[in-house]
Amino acid sequence: MTTTPQVQESNKEVKAALRQEYKYGFVTEVEAETAPRGLSEDTVRFISEKKREPEWMLQWRLRAYRHFMTLLARDQHPRWAHLRYPEIDFQNIICYSAPKQKRKLNSLDEVDPELLKTYEKLGISLAEQKRLAGVAVDAIFDSVSIATTFKEELAKRGVIFCAMSEAIQDHPELVRKYLGSVVPYSDNFYAALNAAVFSDGSFCYIPKGVRCPYELTTYFRINTQDVGQFERTLIVAEEGAYVSYLEGCSAPMFDTNQLHAAVVELITLDNAQIKYSTIQNWYPGDAQGMGGVYNFVTKRGKCQGRNSRISWTQVETGSAITWKYPSVLLQGDGSIGEFYSVALTKGYQQADTGTKMTHIGKNTRSTVIAKTISAEQGEGTYRGLVKVMPSAENAWNFTQCDSLLIGDRCGAHTTPYVEVRNNTAHLEHEAFTSRVSEEQLFYCNQRGIGLEEAHALIINGFCREVFKQLPLEFAVEATRLLEMNLEGTVG
Amino acid sequence: MLEIRDLHASINDVEILKGVNLTVNAGELHAIMGPNGSGKSTLAFVLAGKPTYAITSGQVLLEGVDMVGMAPENRARAGLFLSFQQPMEIPGVRLDQFLRAGYNAIHKARREEELDVLKFDRLLTRKTKMVGMEAALTRRYVNEGFSGGERKRNEILQMAVLEPKLSILDEPDSGLDIDAVRIVAQGINQLRTPQNSVLLITHYQRILNYVQPDYVHVLINGRIVQSGDKDLALQVEAEGYDRFEAKEQALDLSPSCPPLPKGEGDVSPSLLGKGARGLG
Numbered sequence: 046m047t048t049t050p051q052v053q054e055s056n057k058e059v060k061a062a063l064r065q066e067y068k069y070g071f072v073t074e075v076e077a078e079t080a081p082r083g084l085s086e087d088t089v090r091f092i093s094e095k096k097r098e099p100e101w102m103l104q105w106r107l108r109a110y111r112h113f114m115t116l117l118a119r120d121q122h123p124r125w126a127h128l129r130y131p132e133i134d135f136q137n138i139i140c141y142s143a144p145k146q147k148r149k150l151n152s153l154d155e156v157d158p159e160l161l162k163t164y165e166k167l168g169i170s171l172a173e174q175k176r177l178a179g180v181a182v183d184a185i186f187d188s189v190s191i192a193t194t195f196k197e198e199l200a201k202r203g204v205i206f207c208a209m210s211e212a213i214q215d216h217p218e219l220v221r222k223y224l225g226s227v228v229p230y231s232d233n234f235y236a237a238l239n240a241a242v243f244s245d246g247s248f249c250y251i252p253k254g255v256r257c258p259y260e261l262t263t264y265f266r267i268n269t270q271d272v273g274q275f276e277r278t279l280i281v282a283e284e285g286a287y288v289s290y291l292e293g294c295s296a297p298m299f300d301t302n303q304l305h306a307a308v309v310e311l312i313t314l315d316n317a318q319i320k321y322s323t324i325q326n327w328y329p330g331d332a333q334g335m336g337g338v339y340n341f342v343t344k345r346g347k348c349q350g351r352n353s354r355i356s357w358t359q360v361e362t363g364s365a366i367t368w369k370y371p372s373v374l375l376q377g378d379g380s381i382g383e384f385y386s387v388a389l390t391k392g393y394q395q396a397d398t399g400t401k402m403t404h405i406g407k408n409t410r411s412t413v414i415a416k417t418i419s420a421e422q423g424e425g426t427y428r429g430l431v432k433v434m435p436s437a438e439n440a441w442n443f444t445q446c447d448s449l450l451i452g453d454r455c456g457a458h459t460t461p462y463v464e465v466r467n468n469t470a471h472l473e474h475e476a477f478t479s480r481v482s483e484e485q486l487f488y489c490n491q492r493g494i495g496l497e498e499a500h501a502l503i504i505n506g507f508c509r510e511v512f513k514q515l516p517l518e519f520a521v522e523a524t525r526l527l528e529m530n531l532e533g534t535v536g
Numbered sequence: 537m538l539e540i541r542d543l544h545a546s547i548n549d550v551e552i553l554k555g556v557n558l559t560v561n562a563g564e565l566h567a568i569m570g571p572n573g574s575g576k577s578t579l580a581f582v583l584a585g586k587p588t589y590a591i592t593s594g595q596v597l598l599e600g601v602d603m604v605g606m607a608p609e610n611r612a613r614a615g616l617f618l619s620f621q622q623p624m625e626i627p628g629v630r631l632d633q634f635l636r637a638g639y640n641a642i643h644k645a646r647r648e649e650e651l652d653v654l655k656f657d658r659l660l661t662r663k664t665k666m667v668g669m670e671a672a673l674t675r676r677y678v679n680e681g682f683s684g685g686e687r688k689r690n691e692i693l694q695m696a697v698l699e700p701k702l703s704i705l706d707e708p709d710s711g712l713d714i715d716a717v718r719i720v721a722q723g724i725n726q727l728r729t730p731q732n733s734v735l736l737i738t739h740y741q742r743i744l745n746y747v748q749p750d751y752v753h754v755l756i757n758g759r760i761v762q763s764g765d766k767d768l769a770l771q772v773e774a775e776g777y778d779r780f781e782a783k784e785q786a787l788d789l790s791p792s793c794p795p796l797p798k799g800e801g802d803v804s805p806s807l808l809g810k811g812a813r814g815l816g
Contacts, residue, residue, distance in 0.1 A: 483587070490608035
């Protein structure tokens with residue numbers, strides 16, 4: 046097909062005018078307490094001491110540290126993903142950085158106003174009067190949690206929502222029981238690293254029969270250059286409990302890469318449900334591919350109880366590199382696992398993301414809907430595994446992975462693995478790759494809608510099935526974020 | 537309103553339009569008839585600015601402004617509307633959302649009021665009633681799972697919402713049964729005003745039983761070979777396109793097709809008479 050010069054011209058203008066800057070790239074000036082650069086047993090002890098952790102916690106960290114060092118010595122970096130990046134020098138990373146606070150805070154009034162302003166700028170208000178109704182927020186700045194809202198209201202119902210470091214102090218029996226029970230430190234390279242040096246994260250516990258009245262939200266912010274953020278989140282839903290949890294992320298613009306290696310563990314007992322949503326907008330690097338966050342995350346849920354349910358919904362628009370496979374172990378009979386994902390790569394971003402659904406119990410069901418959007422030189426890969434164990438009678442899976450390409454320099458790859466060891470299983474797989482069609486664009490243009498907006502409309506439509514899964518406020522946010530990220534990629 | 541002067545256009549270097557001349561004044565409805573492959577849809581797409589077509593020479597003036605080289609969205613904002621013969625599906629995009637985006641883009645460009653969701657919803661409800669469409673359709677994804685009739689009626693709804701100055705309707709009757717043709721025609725009639733104009737492209741005469749054209753033109757092989765009033769449409773129906781094809785071939789034998797004399801575009805429609813208007 047030929048394109049008239051006028052159209053090429055207008056595309057160029059659109060490109061030039063709308064190369065969108067990353068909006069969250071500022072740095073907050075706060076005095077910080079920082080661990081010495083590098084990774085050693087002393088670093089682990091330093092962090093544990095800062096957190097005034099009990100001995101069992103320190104010992105767990107040290108075991109993880111030793112395991113990690115063995116992996117490192119044997120050069121066991123995971124290299125199987127469709128990603129390219131230089132080897133990470135773990136001796137050049139700062140594992141812990143916390144804004145200096147003189148004493149334990151009793152209320153928000155005592156939080157450094159600079160920090161509160163940071164969250165205001167990010168559109169997250171921690172101040173009492175401006176909070177989003179029905180949303181409780183835990184704000185994590187570099188390595189520590191600075192504030193958790195709605196704590197008292199939640200406590201009335203027996204819901205625990207606090208920083209992980211607090212949970213280790215205040216609810217050691219729960220933490221000890223569940224921490225590492227879904228993702229042991231020996232699980233993989235980055236899980237080992239995380240277990241050794243994790244600094245903070247969120248802890249949620251929903252007691253039996255309670256439907257958590259708020260959306261629980263953790264907002265992660267990396268502020269310090271060369272800092273590694275290793276947060277650890279643990280959510281436990283007791284019998285018949287329900288919780289919807291959302292995490293958001295952003296980071297300043299630095300020309301070096303920052304490492305974010307988180308571990309998230311979810312556990313549902315009989316008839317419990319956890320809905321976990323992520324809007325990931327870490328700094329993706331500049332237009333030349335300099336800087337940006339390396340997002341190497343292990344997320345896994347265990348449907349331990351019968352008829353329990355875990356849903357992962359993720360909108361991945363940021364990070365230079367994303368390596369992430371939120372998975373579900375379907376152990377309880379009749380349990381359900383779901384994974385809904387939109388991953389956008391542009392510039393020089395790379396994403397290798399997907400899920401693992403492991404069917405163990407009888408009549409377990411899983412649904413996977415993954416949408417990969419690639420623009421400019423972005424490389425997006427869907428990697429998924431559906432595994433049906435011999436014990437999983439009548440397992441059922443539906444997988445749909447769709448890719449949308451914008452322009453001709455990007456790539457989309459799909460690598461679905463299936464492993465079935467019980468022949469009563471029923472699996473379906475659908476996949477298609479498409480481009481934003483010229484015909485659709487022209488139809489929009491003919492109705493007065495410009496090229497940028499037309500792309501945004503079509504792509505939002507493409508992601509609709511996934512956005513539908515997000516809590517309403519965040520669906521709006523996700524739509525806006527996607528549009529913002531797509532600006533300037535048309536042509 | 538619309539003035540087309542010696543328009544030549546091609547796709548993949550194959551010339552489809554070979555010198556089209558046409559003047560449509562405000563308030564007029566012109567029907568363009570022609571056999572398959574005569575360039576009817578090409579004319580519609582070229583006027584709307586579809587990027588796959590290249591205008592090689594000629595002018596297209598909308599209210600005196602040359603649209604050649606103008607992006608399709610800017611033509612739409614200037615008041616040009618195309619009802620698609622095969623309307624596109626846009627999965628996951630709700631019709632009401634799509635239409636509001638178009639409405640607001642057009643209004644913004646004209647520095648007119650943009651409507652929020654609630655206000656637009658009221659407007660849309662009024663318009664759906666007007667064209668006899670089910671309101672529930674506006675909450676479905678654009679054309680996804682629409683029947684042929686629903687798609688065509690949806691185009692008329694969009695025309696009703698966007699209130700264009702010039703509407704180009706590319707076979708709004710194709711693939712419809714007679715009742716559906718009547719419904720679409722009613723919609724078109726309702727939207728006619730003394731200020732706006734319609735270019736109705738059709739293969740068959742039957743829609744003209746319900747929509748009164750001021751002029752009828754026969755397009756053969758990329759040229760208008762004859763123009764007339766409604767009787768011309770009946771003549772086409774009775775005799776087929778063969779006779780007109782012979783006439784078009786004769787054109788090729790003549791040394792050249794002289795362009796329109798200057799100022800002819802200003803001639804009032806009453807002076808145009810039947811016949812050679814389209815020949816230029």
